[in-house]
Amino acid sequence: MRVLILGSGVIGTSIAYYLARAGHEVTVLERQPAPALETSFANAGEVSPGYSAPWAGPGVPVKAVKWMLMQHSPLVIKPMLDPAMWRWGLAMLRNCTQARYEINKSRMVRLAEYSRDCLKELRADTGIAYDERMQGTLQLFRAQQQLDGTSKDVEVLQASGVPYQLLDREGCVQYEPALAAVKGKFVGGLRLPGDETGDCFKFTQALAKLAEAEGVNFRFGVNIQALEHDAVKGITAVRTDAGSFTADRYVVALGSYSPALVRPLGIRLPVYPVKGFSITVPITDASGAPESTVMDETFKVAVTRLGDRIRVGGTAQLSGFDLRLNERRRDTLEHVVTDLFPKGGSVRDASFWTGLRPMTPDGTPVIGSTRIPNLMLSTGHGTLGWTMAAGTGRVMADLIGGRAPGIDMEGLTVARYGG
Structure with missing residues (x-):
């Protein structure tokens, strides 16, 4: 399957790697000249499932x-x-209630713990150093x-x-x-x-090289302008200043810039x-x-x-x-x-x-499918993008490949906001 990923922070790059390992044809569009030059560049350095809390x-x-x-x-x-x-x-x-806090924290810990396990496996498989x-x-x-x-x-x-x-x-x-x-x-x-x-920037840069070795095509210096949409076909193309790009599936992993891109499609993404x-x-x-x-x-x-x-x-x-x-x-x-x-x-x-x-207002990221069949989201990780990256990449690759993900997706998609 041809997959187009928008954004090459630690989240987008992780998704690209796992998709390529699963045999998909992957292209990543990024406005910066290299991966991880925005939010993923100099974060606190924590991979902290235990500290995952809204x-x-x-x-x-x-x-x-x-x-x-x-x-x-x-x-x-x-x-x-x-x-x-x-x-x-x-x-x-x-x-800000005890009941909501417990629900939101349990969702975050579920993904974060899974992600830490995926990172261990990734490290053992590749020897990646960061x-x-x-x-x-x-x-x-x-x-x-x-x-x-x-x-x-x-x-x-x-x-x-x-x-x-x-x-x-x-x-x-x-x-x-x-x-x-x-x-x-x-x-x-x-x-x-x-x-x-660990150093999130070093990790993402190293993972991008591993992804390229698996066949991922990173297109840097590309400014994304809009998603072209058809009521029947779903997303038909991504319009950029370097022309239009097409794929079978589209993944929006643009961090804080994701809501503006999907808003014209009627998707309310409170990030x-x-x-x-x-x-x-x-x-x-x-x-x-x-x-x-x-x-x-x-x-x-x-x-x-x-x-x-x-x-x-x-x-x-x-x-x-x-x-x-x-x-x-x-x-x-x-x-x-x-x-x-x-x-x-x-x-x-x-x-x-x-x-x-x-x-997100509840602390839990938004990952997975949308009501548009060929459009997926992966954003809203807040301070825990580095913590949740490997698990997010693995989950997204499983969903796109038609496999059951390794964790329960309850409460993790945009559906919880009615989107």
């Missing part, structure tokens, strides 16, 4: 107000006359109230069979020795030993860009750097070891498609890494980056 949850509206009043705020909202942003925000608020480490994630709590509030998350982890450890200060230091120097700044943590870390930031810090003292990922629960910032670098990623800014760098967000990232790992790296020599996370 942002919408009980108490989040109150927390959001407190966050916005903090000096180093995890959340920034730039008021805009953008109806899509307000609709998305209201939909997110409707998901500064990977398999030493878990440590969610670090600076306040006792945060540690006490983990009970609901732990219940979902238990129900999903995800291993975890609740740790006191000494337990945290056992897994992250550099934290011994700042023990007075936290009370404990929740460790997820099954989580991994909105949530801007994230990162700095990449060269390590100057390996003994003072993290061993894996430490997630600072207070500031919602992840500090991750990537080879000879520390990736510090986080903050959430609602400001549409604005890609300007903001020095105040950099200050927050620098504060966290220097507060927890003061001797690990040189922030003066750090590079600063921003990207748009494609977020």
